[in-house]
Amino acid sequence: MTGLSHKAKGVDHAAFPTFDPAATVRFYRDVLGFPVVHSICAAGWGPEDHPDFIHFFFDIGNGDRIAFFYYFGLEPPAGGPQGDVYARFAADAPRFFIRSRHLAIHVDSDEDLTEYQRRLDGSEWPCTLRLQHETIESIYTDDPNGYMIEFTRALRPVTPQEDLDANLTIDALLDVVSGGNPSMDALLTRKAELIVERAADWEQRREAAQNEGAQRELTRS
Amino acid sequence: MTILYILDVPENVPVVKVAAQDTAVTVDKVGPYFAVASPATIVIDRRATGCRHAVWYSSVAGLAGARITQWDKDALRVEPR
Numbered sequence: 001m002t003g004l005s006h007k008a009k010g011v012d013h014a015a016f017p018t019f020d021p022a023a024t025v026r027f028y029r030d031v032l033g034f035p036v037v038h039s040i041c042a043a044g045w046g047p048e049d050h051p052d053f054i055h056f057f058f059d060i061g062n063g064d065r066i067a068f069f070y071y072f073g074l075e076p077p078a079g080g081p082q083g084d085v086y087a088r089f090a091a092d093a094p095r096f097f098i099r100s101r102h103l104a105i106h107v108d109s110d111e112d113l114t115e116y117q118r119r120l121d122g123s124e125w126p127c128t129l130r131l132q133h134e135t136i137e138s139i140y141t142d143d144p145n146g147y148m149i150e151f152t153r154a155l156r157p158v159t160p161q162e163d164l165d166a167n168l169t170i171d172a173l174l175d176v177v178s179g180g181n182p183s184m185d186a187l188l189t190r191k192a193e194l195i196v197e198r199a200a201d202w203e204q205r206r207e208a209a210q211n212e213g214a215q216r217e218l219t220r221s
Numbered sequence: 222m223t224i225l226y227i228l229d230v231p232e233n234v235p236v237v238k239v240a241a242q243d244t245a246v247t248v249d250k251v252g253p254y255f256a257v258a259s260p261a262t263i264v265i266d267r268r269a270t271g272c273r274h275a276v277w278y279s280s281v282a283g284l285a286g287a288r289i290t291q292w293d294k295d296a297l298r299v300e301p302r
Contacts, residue, residue, distance in 0.1 A: 133275040134232060156231070161253035165228045165282060185288060192283030195226050199252030 013057060013065040014103060016147060019085055021054070021070040023124075023144030028066065031123040032116065034058040037065060060105050084146030102148035104138070109153060113139060116151045135162075164202055168194045223301050225257040226283035235270040236280045236297075242269075254282055263287075263299040 018024045028034045039056040051071040060066050079088020082098055089098050107113050113130075117139045120127050129140045138152040172191035176182040225240070227233050229250070237255045240263055241248050249256045257263060267277050278292070284299065291298035 131275075132273055134279050135230075159230060161228060162230060164253065168282075185284070188281060188284040188289075192224065192226055192285040195251055195254050195283045196285075199254050202252040 010062060011060075011064040013067040015055075015067040015069060016145065017086055018068045018070050018145050019074070019076050020144050021056075021068070024068055024070075025056075027123070027125055027144050028058040031119055031125065033119070034060055034066075038067075062106075066103065084142075084148075086145070086147075099148060102140075102150055104150035104152050107151055107153050110137070113137060113151055113153045160206065161202075164199065168198065222285075223259050223261065223263055223287040223299055224283075224285040225263055225281060225287060225299050226251065226285070227255045227257060227280055228282045229253045229255055232272065232276045233280050235272060236265060236277075239269045240265045261301065263297075265297045267294060267296060 025036075029036055035058065037057050037059045039054060042053050042055060044050040044052045051074050053069055053071045055067060055069050057065045057067045076085055077088070080090040080093065082089040082091065082093055082095070087098075087101075107116065117127050117130060120139070120141050125141045125143065127139045127141050129138075131138055131140075132155065135155050135158065136152045137155055138150050140148060140150050143149050168191055169187075172187050172194055173182075175190050176186040179186070227237055233255075237248055237257060240246050240257045243259065243263065245261055246257060246259045246263060249258070270277065272280065274294070277294075277297075281289070281292075281297070286302050287299045288302045289297065290300050
């Protein structure tokens with residue numbers, strides 16, 4: 001707990017370059033059904049080498065948006081044989097590393113996940129995988145720019161003990177990376193110490209905090 | 222003593238149940254964690270747990286007096302350090 005109030009309201013937009021606006025619009029608007037909600041036609045009036053560009057946005061639900069930049073006349077920068085249009089990697093770069101960066105879009109149900117799978121499988125960009133992870137189920141594809149896009153649903157709600165566990169993991173991680181020579185073994189050993197220190201009376205502390213909150217509510221009303 | 226901590230969420234319960242089949246293993250709770258303890262090596266057969274891979278490979282929360290010497294599609298083996 002940092003004590004800082006949490007005022008953020010999700011993703012306004014996440015922006016990516018594209019060299020193929022036609023396929024990008026086909027994928028997001030025509031295949032997935034994401035409405036175009038905003039676009040900017042901008043003359044490259046800034047730095048001398050800045051091309052004219054179109055900045056366009058699709059609604060990805062919840063008022064959040066994915067946005068693209070299309071630069072007139074710009075050729076893709078050189079790079080290696082792997083990756084997407086933004087980042088190219090050498091042939092020996094590990095695939096798991098290249099595939100780590102992705103955008104995951106939330107859906108509410110199995111039916112909704114299956115509907116997006118159906119839309120993708122009927123398109124030029126079929127699903128590459130449908131997988132149940134620990135507590136979520138996801139489908140994946142690559143958009144026309146090579147960006148990995150995931151759709152995911154929760155298999156069950158996240159429980160309060162998972163929030164505790166996540167915080168103990170992060171505190172253990174910070175300890176082992178600052179200690180040099182980080183490893184899973186070091187992390188799990190440190191985390192066991194934090195579990196003994198902080199997990200035993202967690203339930204009582206949580207109940208006390210909830211009661212305190214309830215008391216405050218009662219006092220206000 | 223070898224202690225393996227496992228978070229108490231529905232997906233992890235079969236891991237604890239299979240571990241507890243070993244008579245040398247005791248299971249206690251530390252807050253929302255199971256503390257799976259043994260004076261010797263703890264071996265858990267993955268297929269007996271029925272866990273899918275993503276659950277299996279993220280089921281361990283902590284290790285006390287112990288180190289993992291096997292964690293693959295067949296088994297999790299935790300030995301005294």
